[in-house]
Amino acid sequence: MSTTVTKNPSSPAILEFKSSTFSVPVLVLSGSDVDLIQEQLERKISLAPEFFKNSPVVFDLQLLNKQGLCLDVATLVDILIKFKLLPIGIRGGTSGQVEIANSLHIPVYSIHNNLSQTEPFQQHNKIQTLPEQTGATLNTLINHPVRSGQRIYSAGDLTVAAQVSAGAEILAEGNIHVYGALRGRALAGVQGDINARIFCFDLQADLISIAGNYKISEDLDDNVRNKPVQIYLRENSLIIKDLV
Amino acid sequence: MARIIVVTSGKGGVGKTTTSAAIAMGLAKKGHKTAVIDFDVGLRNLDLIMGCERRVVYDFVNVINGEASLNQALIRDKHCDLLYVLPASQTRDKDALTQEGVGKILDDLSKDFKYIVCDSPAGIEKGAHLAMYFADDAFVITNPEVSSVRDSDRMLGILSSKSRRAEQNLEPIKEYLVLTRYSPERVRLGDMLSVDDVQDILSLHLLGVIPESKSVLSASNSGIPVILDEKSDAGQAYEDIVARYLGEERPHRFIDEKKGLFGKLFGGK
Numbered sequence: 266m267s268t269t270v271t272k273n274p275s276s277p278a279i280l281e282f283k284s285s286t287f288s289v290p291v292l293v294l295s296g297s298d299v300d301l302i303q304e305q306l307e308r309k310i311s312l313a314p315e316f317f318k319n320s321p322v323v324f325d326l327q328l329l330n331k332q333g334l335c336l337d338v339a340t341l342v343d344i345l346i347k348f349k350l351l352p353i354g355i356r357g358g359t360s361g362q363v364e365i366a367n368s369l370h371i372p373v374y375s376i377h378n379n380l381s382q383t384e385p386f387q388q389h390n391k392i393q394t395l396p397e398q399t400g401a402t403l404n405t406l407i408n409h410p411v412r413s414g415q416r417i418y419s420a421g422d423l424t425v426a427a428q429v430s431a432g433a434e435i436l437a438e439g440n441i442h443v444y445g446a447l448r449g450r451a452l453a454g455v456q457g458d459i460n461a462r463i464f465c466f467d468l469q470a471d472l473i474s475i476a477g478n479y480k481i482s483e484d485l486d487d488n489v490r491n492k493p494v495q496i497y498l499r500e501n502s503l504i505i506k507d508l509v
Numbered sequence: 510m511a512r513i514i515v516v517t518s519g520k521g522g523v524g525k526t527t528t529s530a531a532i533a534m535g536l537a538k539k540g541h542k543t544a545v546i547d548f549d550v551g552l553r554n555l556d557l558i559m560g561c562e563r564r565v566v567y568d569f570v571n572v573i574n575g576e577a578s579l580n581q582a583l584i585r586d587k588h589c590d591l592l593y594v595l596p597a598s599q600t601r602d603k604d605a606l607t608q609e610g611v612g613k614i615l616d617d618l619s620k621d622f623k624y625i626v627c628d629s630p631a632g633i634e635k636g637a638h639l640a641m642y643f644a645d646d647a648f649v650i651t652n653p654e655v656s657s658v659r660d661s662d663r664m665l666g667i668l669s670s671k672s673r674r675a676e677q678n679l680e681p682i683k684e685y686l687v688l689t690r691y692s693p694e695r696v697r698l699g700d701m702l703s704v705d706d707v708q709d710i711l712s713l714h715l716l717g718v719i720p721e722s723k724s725v726l727s728a729s730n731s732g733i734p735v736i737l738d739e740k741s742d743a744g745q746a747y748e749d750i751v752a753r754y755l756g757e758e759r760p761h762r763f764i765d766e767k768k769g770l771f772g773k774l775f776g777g778k
């Protein structure tokens with residue numbers, strides 16, 4: 266094929282824009298000490314190195330900025346890249362931070378449900394792919410099995426009144442309830458809610474996570490498997506307790 | 510209006526075509542006018558199993574392209590007047606099938622037939638997708654091994670999200686599990702998953718279990734759907750499946766190891 270392109274309006278389209286939703290881990294920072302960030306990041310990643318390797322990540326600076334702490338976005342991006350993460354977005358940054366992000370070609374996401382967002386960076390928002398929900402009911406109820414290859418995202422709590430198959434993935438910003446066997450991956454508190462919990466009838470999960478704290482199947486003790494449990498976070502570690 | 514049944518699985522070689530031929534024949538023998546369609550464009554083996562390969566003039570793709578009418582392409586089965594086969598093309602590429610074309614053919618067939626059985630190709634590509642898109646019922650063919658079960662699970666996910674019924678928010682496709690090539694001996698030896706294991710993983714209504722059987726190969730070699738071999742275990746198992754699908758209650762058979770001669774004479778069925 267020749268490389269010169271003739272402008273032909275009738276040539277078949279070879280591209281199109283489609284809208285889709287991805288789930289991307291969000292790194293929520295609440296401190297600005299660069300050494301501490303590196304140290305803790307290293308520890309987190311060592312828990313599931315394969316999971317994090319080349320994983321896209323959005324960093325969230327809202328908590329940090331609320332405390333009046335400041336963090337240089339360029340430095341943070343360098344750290345993330347050093348740990349083989351791929352920063353693809355910033356949230357909750359100040360206008361200065363947003364400006365730096367823009368210069369690094371890092372897209373800006375808005376924080377949804379954030380009513381007092383008057384920051385000028387809203388104008389910079391060219392891409393908004395995080396699911397924006399309005400209205401009161403963000404909770405989701407699924408009445409059928411979630412099958413391998415399927416992925417369900419809830420902006421609130423997620424209740425599955427059936428099983429979740431191996432190879433399926435369920436994500437919720439709030440709690441997760443599974444009234445059946447949980448064999449796939451379940452991630453609660455995906456926007457950083459450390460109080461989120463996972464409840465299930467029969468724990469056989471490939472992976473469980475609350476607010477980014479993971480356990481993979483291999484890490485699950487035999488004495489918590491195959492029974493009803495609840496899972497919650499205490500001091501950054503996942504606690505799995507019998508439900509009854 | 511016809512009821513459209515898709516016979517599907519993620520994996521190839523699990524028994525979709527064998528099952529399609531058997532249940533289509535079973536439904537027709539029960540007095541229901543039935544068409545069975547080969548969606549496996551390029552491979553085409555339903556007509557071999559049905560023993561009508563030498564009577565193929567036009568095929569599915571000819572009808573879609575308007576090169577032949579449905580009546581010209583449908584082949585009446587030689588064993589049963591109420592059964593018709595719409596063969597796939599062996600020569601054309603898979604892109605020949607379009608959603609619009611398939612929809613139109615199914616619509617036309619629906620006017621005249623009671624059941625339409627769609628024999629799906631393996632995989633989750635276009636052909637498989639089109640075979641299930643318009644379905645009312647799905648027979649998910651699964652072998653008792655982990656990879657097949659996992660593929661079926663994936664297929665079930667696609668059925669529940671990418672079908673006409675899902676897209677139009679209609680009542681979902683009814684899903685039935687058909688466990689094929691089941692060998693109780695191999696289950697006992699731990700080489701295969703048991704019926705219970707499979708049902709536990711898929712949590713799906715079990716329509717029936719087809720035993721691994723030599724009769725399947727000999728039936729297909731002679732171009733006769735195995736359900737017509739009434740003495741064979743596989744034939745009887747398919748007969749049970751058709752009866753159950755039509756609402757009859759029958760106990761499951763062929764799940765336990767064969768009894769010896771003594772057991773056969775004096776133990777249950």
Ligand SMILES: Nc1ncnc2c1ncn2[C@@H]1O[C@H](COP(=O)(O)OP(=O)(O)O)[C@@H](O)[C@H]1O
Pocket residue numbers: 518520521522523524525526527528631689690691719720721722723725726729743
């Ligand atoms: N119950 C069975 N017992 C023994 N062999 C079987 C059985 N079901 C299918 N087979 C064999 O398995 C192979 C694949 O079957 P086929 O129906 O063509 O599968 P698919 O359409 O899913 O690819 C064929 O050789 C067939 O004879």
Ligand SMILES: [Mg+2]
Pocket residue numbers: 525526527549554629630
């Ligand atoms: Mg086949």
